[in-house]
Amino acid sequence: MGVRKPTLRSVAEAAGVSTATVSYAFSRPDRVSAEARTRVLAVAGELGYAGPDAKGRSLRTGRTGAVGVIFTTGLTYAFTDPYVTAMLAGLAEALEPSRTSLMFIPFGEVSAGMAPDQVRRSVDAVHRAMIDGAVADGLDDDHPAVRVLAERGIPLVRSNETAAGPSVVIDDRQAGRDVGRHLAGLGHRDIVALVATPHEPGRVVEVTEQTPLFPYSRLRLTGLRESLPADTRLRVISGGSNSALAGQVAARAVLRGSERPTAIAADSDVLAAAVAGVARERGLWLGAGLSLTGFDDQPVAAELGLTTVRQPVHRKGFLMGRMLVDPDSERGRITLPTELVVRRSTGPAPSVRLGE
The missing domain is CATH 3.40.50.2300 (Response regulator)
Known part of the structure; x- marks a missing residue:
């Protein structure tokens, strides 16, 4: 006979607390005393219990505690492109207080001529993603990922002027x-x-x-x-x-x-x-x-x-995140300012002398 897998209830019984206390110890530590949380985590460690099942919790609460970011340029782009890294830093700053996670969702570049099975796999990835909201940079209203999220009723914030719905733009x-x-x-x-x-x-x-x-x-x-x-x-x-x-x-x-x-x-x-x-x-x-x-x-x-x-890229990411975690704080469309910064890389065209 195999060893029984520890459950939230078995941890609660062993620690002498309610199942709610065990759940809060992992997901809402502000709701329990430091002493109770220490005891629960110690017992959970002894029993090999890693915490409430995320999928089951999302089914009960209707929330997953995660925001998806749609990438059409490959996931490595998130770690190499300075614009994207700055935007993600702002997004993470907005999500951190609510302990909301980031999920990267790859979607092939449709305009590059994706085969039908490639589109289908990308669409399936968006369908399966366990997220409460999503951020997309540079996607039109008719993009397959945008349509799927709309069908699922997932709140979406974008950063392009052509977007219908919540957006942070320049x-x-x-x-x-x-x-x-x-x-x-x-x-x-x-x-x-x-x-x-x-x-x-x-x-x-x-x-x-x-x-x-x-x-x-x-x-x-x-x-x-x-x-x-x-x-x-x-x-x-x-x-x-x-x-x-x-x-x-x-x-x-x-x-x-x-x-x-x-x-x-x-x-x-x-x-x-x-x-x-x-x-x-x-x-x-x-x-x-x-x-x-x-x-x-x-x-x-x-x-x-x-x-x-x-352009204020970090600010753009922050406001997009805040629109998702606190929709009452920011509504509709926000347009951020830009500024042309003139430096030495531009000058008069060859053979042109200004002022003559």
């Missing part, structure tokens, strides 16, 4: 205008917009291919176009997966030969930093032979003297 279109006006004012008429896409880095992204871009990229491109003079040549080039390696491949393609632009407006500081490295290889001085802008104002931007759009 005015990406206006930020694009700010970049465009700055470059146009410096005399630049041959500009490349370098954006993260599911396409291979370095290839031209035609207008007909720009619909699947992330919502924020589409809005920034719209603002950029609106602010540039009619005689400006603007090319949209894929930066690939928004990584240093992909950015380097894209930069080498853009800076090769006679088609080199006078300015590059990168969709992130990650891509801009990659361009800066390749520019150095080619003997180009930023702000002189080539102007370069980024987006986010991560620490690397100041190190490189990069002109970039500053």
Whole structure:
């Protein structure tokens, strides 16, 4: 006969307390005395009891104590991209007081041409996730993950202006205008917009291919176009997966030969930093032979003297989390401010002398 698995009730009996006290000792220690909790945990350790079953508790209470984060760029992105790590830090800060856990939920990039079985596996992962709410960055209303969460009645907070429902956003279109006006004012008429896409880095992204871009990229491109003079040549080039390696491949393609632009407006500081490295290889001085802008104002931007759009990423993550754990504190949509931070990476276009 096998050894009986310890239960909440057997721990309560052995400790001489109620089952509620045992439950509180693990999940709500503020509800029991320090002495009672110490006794319960000691008995639980002796019996090999690890705590109430999370699945069973969620069925009884209707809550799991977890918030999901939807990733369409791979889970490793959460640990390597400075924008994502800053957003997650803010999110965790908002969730920590309520002891709410974070669950990372991978979902393949639909616009990259996922096979039906890949979409099905991703959808199943969202269906199975035991979460009370979710956060998604850069997903449109018709994204399969968004639809599944809506069907399940799971509260969702997003960070793009196209979102219907609770969201924490910046005015990406206006930020694009700010970049465009700055470059146009410096005399630049041959500009490349370098954006993260599911396409291979370095290839031209035609207008007909720009619909699947992330919502924020589409809005920034719209603002950029609106602010540039009619005689400006603007090319949209894929930066690939928004990584240093992909950015380097894209930069080498853009800076090769006679088609080199006078300015590059990168969709992130990650891509801009990659361009800066390749520019150095080619003997180009930023702000002189080539102007370069980024987006986010991560620490690397100041190190490189990069002109970039500053956005409060940590604050964005914090407010998204607070919308989920305390929906009465924040409602609807919050728009956070941005600022174009001008540094030495931008200057007059070659052969242009301002003020003459």
